[in-house]
Amino acid sequence: MNLAQIKSLAAERLARLRRPTRRGVAKAVAAVPVLFLLYVLVLIPFTPGISDIRKAKSDQPAQILSADGKPLAVFKWANREWVRLADISPNVTTALIATEDHRFYQHFGLDWRRMGSAALHTFSGDRQGGSTITQQLARNLYPDEIGRAPTLTRKLKEAITALKIEALYTKDEILETYLNTVPFLYNAYGIEMAARTYFDKSADRLDVLESATLIGMLKGNSYYNPVINPERAVQRRNTVLAQMVKYQKLEPAKYELLKKRPLRIDFERQTEPPGPAPHFAQQLRKWLITWADRNDYNIYTDGLVVRTTIDSRLQALANQAVARQGNQLQGIADAAWAPRSGWAANKDLVQAFVRETPAYRAARESGQTPEAAMKQLLADTAFMQALRQSKTRIQAGFVALDPRTGEIKAWVGSRDFTLDAFDHVQQAQRQPGSTFKPFVYGAAFEQGAKPDDTFVDQAVEIPLAGGEVWRPSDDGPPSGRAMSLRDGLVYSKNTITAQLMQSVGPAKVAKLARAMGVRQSRLDPVPSLALGTSPVTLKEMVSAYGTIANQGAYLEPVMVSRIEDRKGEVLETFRPASPEQALPVATVQTLLDVMRGVIDRGTGASIRTRFGIRADVAGKTGTTQDNADGWFILMHPQLVAGAWVGFNDSRVTLRSDYWGQGAHSALPMVGDFFQRSLRSRMIDANVRFVEQKETGLFEALGWTIRGWYQRWFGSAAKPEAPPAPKRAARPAPPDTAALEPEASVAASVASAPPALPALPGASSPAVEQGGADAAPAGAPASAPPAMAAPSFTQDDARARASESSQP
Incomplete structure (x- = not known):
């Protein structure tokens, strides 16, 4: 068909449209409902199906149950x-x-x-x-x-x-x-x-x-x-x-x-009860949505029954322990930050708080000068009271798991979910202070060091990048005497730990910490990492300590045991993941034995003296600069539990050299929890960590020679750790106050001295003494920009630390 024919045909059609026939009109009218019906038929597949409508008739939200069958939450x-x-x-x-x-x-x-x-x-x-x-x-x-x-x-x-x-x-x-x-x-x-x-x-x-x-x-x-x-x-x-x-x-x-009657409204917002483990349920909901999407289920309508690993009895004990200790510490915080004392004494900090509020920003956007906006808000009594209460509210996190399976047994993300839904177990990253030290000692023992090897308690100067020097210190001047690695960890001596870190190497310590469970947070491989300057989560730390309690085998924490449909048929069962051996068994037993000393006679001795716990337990305390963070983690063969205490804003501290320490803030939560768990026989007080049999004389000599070779010649091949030493009888624990004296330690920057010698072998007997547990901050590159020089963290023996990152 040529162009002329096409034009002729088009003209003919156009003429028909201008002069329609009766038949043409009838066809057009008849076509309208036909086309409409066809359009309706096309839309049907894009509307909800019969099965969807039937399901909507019986929508059931997911039921979340504890391991012992008690309701935890309903996902509506x-x-x-x-x-x-x-x-x-x-x-x-x-x-x-x-x-x-x-x-x-x-x-x-x-x-x-x-x-x-x-x-x-x-x-x-x-x-x-x-x-x-x-x-x-x-x-x-x-x-x-x-x-x-x-x-x-x-x-x-x-x-x-x-x-x-x-x-x-x-x-x-x-x-x-x-x-x-x-x-x-x-x-x-x-x-x-x-x-x-x-x-x-x-x-x-x-x-x-x-x-x-x-x-x-x-x-x-x-x-x-x-x-x-x-x-x-x-x-x-x-x-x-x-x-x-x-x-x-x-x-x-x-x-x-x-119609003449007025409204009689009795208004009150309806809130869903948070349940016994609201932060756990919040984290579980995120995981379950992913699982449901992958398996074509809806958590809000399909009637899923999720059986978790939480033990309702242990969860209740954890809630009570956090509430009791949190209330006591809040009273201390209220006194320390009273309007006419601590709050008024920190004028610059308070004004910084005000400048960070939406009210201040709104005042500035309305045209007020900074001075006028600040004056107006400082004079607003209700505003300042609310600001003070918000900033000085004590917060806490608590988590417990079974080290044999990785199952989470208790989870408390804050003191009150309705007031603070932020999860201080999995979301908050805070500096762990001296609770990080076991990774340094574990790496050293893996390389062949022994608990009785010694370092001299002396001033330490470690060169950093850029010609600066890090000088970690303790609560008092160095004694100048030899101290064993065992006592260095038991009394949390920073000078000993820093020397050990230099011998082992920050990279190896960071690698071991990751292998043991610190897998989400970034660890800076700098010397100060030894004293806990890289922020981590409480869940990661408790998981890593669970690796120690599980003979060096890491198990990923587990929240769910199985999922069922509304008829009770099992859809999926979740078993513990295959264990990953992070440390040789003998090395772990050595580390575990040393950490028993922290509880028997060190910074965690109040577990014995105050709470009367006689079970086979080991643990570690931790405190950071100005008491911004208090930590304590305790290990038992059947249960590992840890607590963190602090404020959401790390610029706020307890302002108490006694109550701010991890041994007096976080430890009582864990001690209370363990004491009641043992009394109610939810864990067995007679169970002990497995001890490895001692090796023969020649085998032990072989381990010693390999250790010497590793230390002096730096063999690339990693020798296995020596067997764990025999436990000595426990001495009577001293008064914990003597183990946690006040300390004030400053960091300074100077020219770099020669590097410290390599890890020494066994030397003179250990010298017991009360020591500080100061945790220095990271290298200047990782310090907050406002700081001119690296700062320091501290444990129960009180030295300075850089601020931890705010959640």
């Missing part, structure tokens, strides 16, 4: 409590039908008469809705599939879904489902939560006025909200009452009486 998609139609006041259904769909019982999902009337009014400029209750339910149940755009496609999808719902639901079921799914603001979904929120009563007790008020809100939750727009709410309520009169559901005389 909204704050809703489903009630049967029989348990809803008849006033509600009467008001709903009269206002939203008076022909509800006469149609099958679509009210053609109402749709036609609504269309005529809309064309005349008075826009009206023609949706039935069933159509509104379709929108509420499937907002994503149907949408809310005012388009023909959306209305068709809504109509198709409404017809499907009517085919599967009875009229009463539709009413029940509608009233239980409609939103009422303030995170209140369904008529039951609405009744509690606005009138402090259950849905079956709503009277006519209250029912009309809530049904009136359906036209516009915010616009007709009785709390924020009471006048509009009254007008809309009276409109609902008038509709009830119109359809003979309310007598006119009673209407005249009721």
Whole structure:
């Protein structure tokens, strides 16, 4: 066909359109419904299926249970409590039908008469809705599939879904489902939560006025909200009452009486109870959503039953221990930061707090000068009181796990989930202080060092990059005498640990810490890492100590044992991961034996003296600069538990050289927990860590020679660790106060001295003495920019530290 023919054909068609025949008009008219029907058929696959609608009829949120079958949480998609139609006041259904769909019982999902009337009014400029209750339910149940755009496609999808719902639901079921799914603001979904929120009563007790008020809100939750727009709410309520009169559901005389009455709102936001382990549930929800997406389940509707590893009894003990110690420490913090003492004495810090608030930023954006904005807010008593309470609220984290399986048994993320939902177990990264030291000693023992090897307690100067020098120190001047590695860890001596770190190497210590469980946080391989200057999470540290308690085998922490469907059939079982041997067994036993001394006669001795725990336990304390962070982790063959105590803002401290130490802030939480766990026999007091048999004389000599070779010639091959030494009888623990004297240690920068010698062999006997547990900060490159020189962290023996990162 050439161009001329195409033009001729086009002209012919155009002429027919200009002068249509009767037959052509009839075809065109007949084509409209056909095309419309085809379009409807095309849309059907894009609407919710029959199976989806059936499932919506029996939606069940996931149930989260403890290992012993106690409820921990319910994962609802909204704050809703489903009630049967029989348990809803008849006033509600009467008001709903009269206002939203008076022909509800006469149609099958679509009210053609109402749709036609609504269309005529809309064309005349008075826009009206023609949706039935069933159509509104379709929108509420499937907002994503149907949408809310005012388009023909959306209305068709809504109509198709409404017809499907009517085919599967009875009229009463539709009413029940509608009233239980409609939103009422303030995170209140369904008529039951609405009744509690606005009138402090259950849905079956709503009277006519209250029912009309809530049904009136359906036209516009915010616009007709009785709390924020009471006048509009009254007008809309009276409109609902008038509709009830119109359809003979309310007598006119009673209407005249009721419409004059004021709103009587008893408003209270409804919050879901947090449950016994809310922070654990919060972390579990994230994990479960991923699992459900991968396995094609919905955690809010499919009735999953998740059996966790949490022991409800241990969780209760953990909650109580954190509450008791937290309340005691809060009293000390309140006194230390009283308005006319500690708060007033820290004027610069307080003003820094003010400058960081939204109120200050708003004042500046409104045009006020910095001085005027600061003066105004400092004079605002209510604002300053709220700021002080927020900044000086003691926080804590606690977690316990079974080292044999990696199963988490207790998890407390803060003192009160409703006041602080931030999780101080898994989210907060804080400097661990001297709780990090066991990684240094473990790396040394792996290389062949022995607990009786010694270093001289002397001033230490370690060169850093850029010609600067790090000088870690303790609470008092160096004694100049030899001290064994055992006593260096037991009394948390910084000078000994720093020398040991230089011999082992920061990179090897960081590698070991990662292998043992510190796997998410970044560890800076600098000398000060030995004293805990790289922020980590409590969960990581307790997991790493679990590796020690598990004979050097790392197990990834586990939260869930199995998941079942709503019928009780097991969908998946979760077994402990294969253990990864991070340290040789003999090396771990040596480290464990040394860490027993921390509890028997060192900085953690109050576990014995105060809490009377006689079980085979080992652990470590930790404290950072100015008591910003207090740590304690305790190991038992069946349970490892750790606690962190501090403030969300690390610039705030307890301002107490006694209570700020980990031995007096975090240790009592763990001690209380373990004491009650042992008394209730949830863990066995008679179980002991497994001791490896001693090797023969020649084998021991071989280990010694290999250790010497490793230390003096730096063999690339890593020799196995020597066997653990025999435990000596425990001496009577001294008063813990003598082990935790006040210390003040400063860092300085100077020219670099010669490097320290390599790790020495066994030398003179250990010298017991009270020592400091100061933890120096990292190299200047990793220090906060505001600091001119590296700072220091400290444990229970009090030396300075750089601030930990704020969560």
